[in-house]
Amino acid sequence: EVEAENNNLANLYVASYRLHSTLDFKEVINVIKEIVINLVGSEMFGLFLIDEKVNELKLVDHEGLEGKRIDPIQIGIGVEGQAIEKGENYFSDKKGSGGGPVACIPLKIQTKPLGMIVIYELLRQKDGFSPIDFELLSLMADHSATAIYCSQLHTLSERKLNTMQSLLELLKTGK
DSSP states (O other): OHHHHHHHHHHHHHHHHHHTSOOOHHHHHHHHHHIIIIIIOEEEEEEEEEETTTTEEEEEEEESOTTOOOOOEETTSHHHHHHHHHTOOEEOSSOBOSSSOSEEEEEEETTEEEEEEEEEEEOTTOOSOOHHHHHHHHHHHHHHHHHHHHHHHHHHHHHHHHHHHHHHHHHHHTO
16 A cells, blocks of 8 residues: 555656656647546547637647547536636546546636646546546646646747847848
């Protein structure tokens, strides 16, 4: 039992470390996917981010949803929309394959929603969520939101820096 607990703590540490080890947006998304696949045990899920212009969640990346049409999630509508609106995790007692989500994990910074992980199906050999899965998903949600937010800010600042450098270069050369 102690060995299992130590292993779980090590997994949590590695997941947290990996999320904060990069500022590259695509790499952050890949780390989140690896955590959901390997530590949580999901084979079908989507990662959604809020599009503030239209106030809905749009699919950014996924695993196992190839060939399936995934519509944007309307905030406040359906299980997924209510989970993001309330900012609360949703867990079904099912394992998946029923079409609906097995879990909805809002990603938020303090109380501001940033996105959500929607798990549609667990691995075949997994019977359901264990207590450590609930802890891991809650911890991962907080750390994932922060990592995504920081990587987006970094990308934006790099873009602005490149624009400013190009503008200064243009002013220097007078062309």
